[in-house]
Amino acid sequence: MSTPPSSRLLATDARLPPTAAPPEGTRRRILETALQLFASRGYHDTSIRDLATALELRPSALYAHFAAKDHVLAELVRIGHEAHFEALETAFQAAKPTPADQVRALVHAHTRVHAEHPQLALVVNEEFYALSPALAAPAQALRDRANAMLIDAIRRGMAQGQFNPLHPEITAAAIVGMGSRIPHWFEPAGPIAVETLAATHAELALRMLGSVATA
Amino acid sequence: MSTPPSSRLLATDARLPPTAAPPEGTRRRILETALQLFASRGYHDTSIRDLATALELRPSALYAHFAAKDHVLAELVRIGHEAHFEALETAFQAAKPTPADQVRALVHAHTRVHAEHPQLALVVNEEFYALSPALAAPAQALRDRANAMLIDAIRRGMAQGQFNPLHPEITAAAIVGMGSRIPHWFEPAGPIAVETLAATHAELALRMLGSVATA
Amino acid sequence: MSTPPSSRLLATDARLPPTAAPPEGTRRRILETALQLFASRGYHDTSIRDLATALELRPSALYAHFAAKDHVLAELVRIGHEAHFEALETAFQAAKPTPADQVRALVHAHTRVHAEHPQLALVVNEEFYALSPALAAPAQALRDRANAMLIDAIRRGMAQGQFNPLHPEITAAAIVGMGSRIPHWFEPAGPIAVETLAATHAELALRMLGSVATA
Amino acid sequence: MSTPPSSRLLATDARLPPTAAPPEGTRRRILETALQLFASRGYHDTSIRDLATALELRPSALYAHFAAKDHVLAELVRIGHEAHFEALETAFQAAKPTPADQVRALVHAHTRVHAEHPQLALVVNEEFYALSPALAAPAQALRDRANAMLIDAIRRGMAQGQFNPLHPEITAAAIVGMGSRIPHWFEPAGPIAVETLAATHAELALRMLGSVATA
DNA sequence: TATGAATGAGCATTCATTCAT
DNA sequence: TATGAATGAATGCTCATTCAT
Numbered sequence: 001m002s003t004p005p006s007s008r009l010l011a012t013d014a015r016l017p018p019t020a021a022p023p024e025g026t027r028r029r030i031l032e033t034a035l036q037l038f039a040s041r042g043y044h045d046t047s048i049r050d051l052a053t054a055l056e057l058r059p060s061a062l063y064a065h066f067a068a069k070d071h072v073l074a075e076l077v078r079i080g081h082e083a084h085f086e087a088l089e090t091a092f093q094a095a096k097p098t099p100a101d102q103v104r105a106l107v108h109a110h111t112r113v114h115a116e117h118p119q120l121a122l123v124v125n126e127e128f129y130a131l132s133p134a135l136a137a138p139a140q141a142l143r144d145r146a147n148a149m150l151i152d153a154i155r156r157g158m159a160q161g162q163f164n165p166l167h168p169e170i171t172a173a174a175i176v177g178m179g180s181r182i183p184h185w186f187e188p189a190g191p192i193a194v195e196t197l198a199a200t201h202a203e204l205a206l207r208m209l210g211s212v213a214t215a
Numbered sequence: 216m217s218t219p220p221s222s223r224l225l226a227t228d229a230r231l232p233p234t235a236a237p238p239e240g241t242r243r244r245i246l247e248t249a250l251q252l253f254a255s256r257g258y259h260d261t262s263i264r265d266l267a268t269a270l271e272l273r274p275s276a277l278y279a280h281f282a283a284k285d286h287v288l289a290e291l292v293r294i295g296h297e298a299h300f301e302a303l304e305t306a307f308q309a310a311k312p313t314p315a316d317q318v319r320a321l322v323h324a325h326t327r328v329h330a331e332h333p334q335l336a337l338v339v340n341e342e343f344y345a346l347s348p349a350l351a352a353p354a355q356a357l358r359d360r361a362n363a364m365l366i367d368a369i370r371r372g373m374a375q376g377q378f379n380p381l382h383p384e385i386t387a388a389a390i391v392g393m394g395s396r397i398p399h400w401f402e403p404a405g406p407i408a409v410e411t412l413a414a415t416h417a418e419l420a421l422r423m424l425g426s427v428a429t430a
Numbered sequence: 431m432s433t434p435p436s437s438r439l440l441a442t443d444a445r446l447p448p449t450a451a452p453p454e455g456t457r458r459r460i461l462e463t464a465l466q467l468f469a470s471r472g473y474h475d476t477s478i479r480d481l482a483t484a485l486e487l488r489p490s491a492l493y494a495h496f497a498a499k500d501h502v503l504a505e506l507v508r509i510g511h512e513a514h515f516e517a518l519e520t521a522f523q524a525a526k527p528t529p530a531d532q533v534r535a536l537v538h539a540h541t542r543v544h545a546e547h548p549q550l551a552l553v554v555n556e557e558f559y560a561l562s563p564a565l566a567a568p569a570q571a572l573r574d575r576a577n578a579m580l581i582d583a584i585r586r587g588m589a590q591g592q593f594n595p596l597h598p599e600i601t602a603a604a605i606v607g608m609g610s611r612i613p614h615w616f617e618p619a620g621p622i623a624v625e626t627l628a629a630t631h632a633e634l635a636l637r638m639l640g641s642v643a644t645a
Numbered sequence: 646m647s648t649p650p651s652s653r654l655l656a657t658d659a660r661l662p663p664t665a666a667p668p669e670g671t672r673r674r675i676l677e678t679a680l681q682l683f684a685s686r687g688y689h690d691t692s693i694r695d696l697a698t699a700l701e702l703r704p705s706a707l708y709a710h711f712a713a714k715d716h717v718l719a720e721l722v723r724i725g726h727e728a729h730f731e732a733l734e735t736a737f738q739a740a741k742p743t744p745a746d747q748v749r750a751l752v753h754a755h756t757r758v759h760a761e762h763p764q765l766a767l768v769v770n771e772e773f774y775a776l777s778p779a780l781a782a783p784a785q786a787l788r789d790r791a792n793a794m795l796i797d798a799i800r801r802g803m804a805q806g807q808f809n810p811l812h813p814e815i816t817a818a819a820i821v822g823m824g825s826r827i828p829h830w831f832e833p834a835g836p837i838a839v840e841t842l843a844a845t846h847a848e849l850a851l852r853m854l855g856s857v858a859t860a
Numbered sequence: 861t862a863t864g865a866a867t868g869a870g871c872a873t874t875c876a877t878t879c880a881t
Numbered sequence: 882t883a884t885g886a887a888t889g890a891a892t893g894c895t896c897a898t899t900c901a902t
Contacts, residue, residue, distance in 0.1 A: 006351070008344035018315050026882080044259035045345070048876060060878080061883045069876065126341060129223040130260070136221070151263050167415045170407065173417055174393045181392035192385065200382045204389055239866080263893060275895075276866050284893065436781070456886080475775070476687035478872060490874075491887050496820040499872065556771060559653040560690065566651070597845045600837065604849055607826035608819045615818050622815065634819055637852045643732045671861080693897060705899080706862045714897065 007040040009183060014039060014119040017083035027065045029055060029121050031079070034072045039119035039183075043073055043127040073127060074135040080117070080124035081139040087113045100211050101158030104202040106150050110179045111198040118183035125180050148178065154209060161210075164210030175205045222255040229254060229334040232298035237290075242280045243332060244270060246294070249287045254334035254398075258288050258342040288342060289350040295339035296334070296357040302328045303361050314372030317424050319417040321365050325394045326413040333398035340395045362391065369424060377423030390420045437470040439613060444469060444549040447513035452505075457495045461509070465501045469613075473503050473557040481565045503557060504565040509556035510547070512570040517543045518576050528588030530641050534632040537579050541628040551572035555610050562627060569628035577606065584639060594640035605635045652685040654828060659684060659764040665727035667720075672710045674700060676724070679717045684764035684828075688718055688772040692751045693823065718772060719780040725762070726787040732758045733791050744802030745856050749847040751795050755824045756843040763828035770825045792835035799854060808853035 014036035022028050033054045037046040048069055052059040066072050087109045114121040128136060151172055157163035165171040178201050183204035186197060229251035237243050252261040259335045263284055267274040281287045306324035310316045329336040343351060366387055372378035380386040393416050401412060444466035450459050451507035463484045467476040478499055482489040498504045501549040517539045525535035558566060562644040581602055608631050616627060657680035667673050678699045682691040695713055711717050732754040740750035759766040773781060777842040796817055802808035810816040823846050831842060 005345050006348050042259060044344070046258060047874075049874080056391070058884055059876080060885080063877070064882055092390070129221065130257070133221050166418050167407075167411065170412060170415045171419065173396065174389075174416070177392055177396035177399075178389045180396060180399075181388065184392075184395075185388050192382075195387060196382065200385045204382050204386065204423050207425065208419050210422065262891075264891080273867055274893085275868080279865055389893070436774065448682050472687070472689060472775070474687060477870080479870085488888055489872080490838065490889080493873070494886055560650050560687070563651050586851065596701075596848050597837075597841065600842060600845045601849065603826065603830050604819075604823045604846070607822055607829075610826060611822035612828075614822075622812075627815060628810065630815045631819070633811050634853050637855065638849050640852065694895080695897075703863055705864080708898070709861055745902080 009039050009122055017117055019086055020079050020082035030065055035076055035119050038127055043130045074131055076123050076160040077128055077139045081142040082122045084113050085142045085146050099153050099162055102153040103205055105206040107202040108198045111201040114179040114182040115186055115194045115197050116161045162212055171208050224254050224337055232332055235294050235297035236303055245280055250291055250334050253342055254337045258345045289346055291338055292354045294341055295335045295352040299328050300357045300361050314368050317368040322417040322420040323413045326416040329394040329397040330401055330409045330412050332419055337398040374412055377427055386423050439469050439552055447547055448513035449516055450509050460495055465506055467547050468557055469552045473560045506553055506559055507558055507569045510550045511572040514543050515572045515576050529583050529592055532583040533635055537632040537635040538628045541631040544609040544612040544615055545624045545627050552613040592642055601638050654684050654767055662728035662762055665737045675710055680721055680764050683772055688775045692831050719776055721768055722773055722784045726784040729758050730787045730791050731816055743799050744807055747774045747798040748850055752847040752850040753843045756846040759824040759827040760842050762832055767828040780850045807857050816853050
């Protein structure tokens with residue numbers, strides 16, 4: 001028998017993004033607490049009992065709010081993807097219509113969402129695979145649309161001679177990946193401000209793309 | 216009751232790196248099979264019975280080779296870290312002693328290891344947290360040393376005026392993170408060659424650092 | 431492979447003493463059935479499955495009532511010690527305040543408890559060691575207090591010249607031991623009445639002490 | 646999860662009586678080590694692995710010496726009963742042919758055996774029930790013959806008007822029981838000498854029988 | 861004699877879930 | 882909405898024992 005594992009992520013409070021969030025009440029409390037637990041110990045290592053204990057509720061009480069354990073995860077994944085997609089869409093629409101500004105806006109928003117909601121980002125990115133295809137489908141659709149926005153901007157930048165990536169697919173994957181890694185090292189209460197991180201990631205993306213405006 | 220989740224990673228064979236690998240025999244077969252299962256379904260969603268079934272062995276037989284389930288994971292994590300560290304050290308020593316060449320060599324090696332052993336990379340990066348601190352300690356030490364090699368090269372490049380990163384910490388995290396993301400999107404049997412990926416990541420890293428030689 | 435062992439004790443019903451007993455319900459049924467099984471086959475040779483089968487319950491149902499197998503034993507040991515201690519205290523208070531009468535009352539009560547609850551006596555005396563120190567502590571404290579009552583009466587009898595034991599410690603151990611042995615040979619449904627046994631043990635104790643009143 | 650239980654008996658070395666003992670060698674070492682473990686933790690709580698570990702042997706090695714786990718216990722029980730019976734027989738034959746002297750001799754020997762071999766006495770008396778009837782039979786026969794020797798002496802003493810027990814069966818059980826209790830409280834290295842204990846128990850027996858010589 | 865690897869049954873316990881209240 | 886009691890399947894692991902070497 002071994003000592004219990006260390007936690008994956010120790011952020012103090014697991015907030016749900018205001019938009020796309022469910023109303024106040026027990027259902028919301030369940031989601032917030034599940035977010036905390038799934039982020040720190042993983043979906044499969046969190047039992048319904050653990051969740052109920054943290055909520056000061058009996059396990060059976062949860063079934064008045066969610067049909068099954070994986071529906072709780074599915075709802076968190078849905079919320080995370082919707083908040084992410086809305087943030088990207090809003091940023092994109094507010095950006096000047098040049099590829100560089102659009103990429104900057106998209107990466108900035110992408111980074112903010114990950115830095116401001118690290119637990120949700122972790123659960124969305126790393127526990128996603130625990131969902132059955134049916135439950136994962138809506139989220140996957142949003143994910144594909146978000147990726148398409150970035151890739152489209154990159155293509156236009158290349159077509160206009162503004163971007164000069166070494167390899168567009170690899171570069172796009174690397175840019176998106178910067179966001180996914182945030183919960184693993186970035187501390188919201190640490191020395192780096194979220195805005196600094198977002199701005200830096202945006203400029204890094206342009207450097208990676210060989211943007212003529214930046215080079 | 217939901218349909219079973221889709222697999223996280225569907226690579227055909229889970230190879231162990233030749234160096235730092237255990238000798239042939241049942242112990243080795245257990246590690247290879249566990250690697251496959253842990254990579255595709257996660258440590259917590261793989262039972263000893265699943266592992267035994269895949270090995271055509273009885274569950275109790277595993278305990279003649281490993282003291283407990285988490286010792287299997289710990290061994291995989293150890294092997295992964297040792298292979299990674301050795302690859303980086305070898306590449307570093309073979310590189311010309313300029314910061315740019317050293318960064319290029321380190322990122323190239325880092326990328327190769329992740330692309331050639333995606334299951335091991337996934338388990339090492341994403342199931343690491345399931346280990347107790349005691350079992351995780353040796354791997355953590357190697358990880359810290361590997362990170363230090365890259366950060367040291369970056370610092371020297373900055374001191375010599377060769378690198379001009381927007382923010383060294385954020386940039387270092389982004390460079391290292393490119394490797395960690397590989398198993399999530401890169402397919403060894405796909406259209407991009409490992410060598411292309413490694414070379415591209417290396418050049419991307421120099422762009423991110425604002426390397427004068429590349430800019 | 432050998433034939434199964436014979437039972438240690440085959441009394442028909444395992445009753446719990448009315449005082450210090452838990453209320454009716456499943457928890458009580460578990461204790462009564464566990465008492466029967468622990469007495470006849472021993473704690474370590476009784477599995478949770480055996481217990482559940484005898485109760486016509488599934489093993490997992492027991493865990494709604496007791497945290498672990500050893501908590502069932504600990505509760506039985508607690509009940510046994512409390513009933514024993516209460517019986518001794520009551521008998522002591524009702525006795526005339528002479529050492530001889532007090533010893534007679536204590537040994538009489540001690541004997542009755544063992545003869546009327548042989549399964550509980552057996553479990554308390556012979557499975558006690560299977561408990562961890564923490565779970566055994568409360569019972570041990572009561573045991574010490576009960577022993578002290580007898581030893582104190584013996585000392586006073588000696589001081590008053592009423593008892594003339596060959597060796598007080600050995601004699602006290604022998605007197606107490608008469609009770610512990612009861613479940614091993616005495617049959618409540620047999621030819622000797624409980625009252626006869628208790629009265630005889632009381633007089634035997636006085637003989638052993640060389641009581642002047644009896645000699 | 647509970648802390649491990651305390652040991653039932655903590656005597657330093659578990660010796661086998663010289664008579665009826667097996668020859669030197671591994672078989673003997675197994676018996677001695679098993680005696681120690683069975684006495685301190687009980688037969689059912691001692692695994693073949695525990696035994697092998699204590700012997701610095703592999704579990705499978707034990708099967709070259711004993712057919713099964715319960716054969717080890719059966720052999721210990723046999724040795725214990727033979728040593729006990731021989732001691733009683735020798736003492737009886739050396740005693741003067743009066744009932745009082747015979748009882749004195751029998752109780753003296755009975756006590757010595759229990760005090761000098763407390764682990765064996767414990768295992769013989771308390772783990773006996775773990776044996777199947779077939780394996781227990783030879784020991785049971787010796788036990789019955791030993792009891793008969795004492796009861797016979799008591800009957801003769803009564804017939805000759807030398808004993809005046811309150812109740813012969815109860816008194817006989819109490820006398821025999823003094824021996825069985827010894828391992829539970831008597832410490833060979835403690836302040837009471839074995840000879841003192843044996844002599845005291847012998848005189849206590851005569852007091853209990855209302856022996857005219859002693860009264 | 862002793863070993864290492866394996867077996868098949870069994871262990872205590874936990875799992876997600878149900879259901880009458 | 883929430884509970885207490887229960888379920889049936891599964892969990893990681895240990896058991897006594899076997900057997901080829």
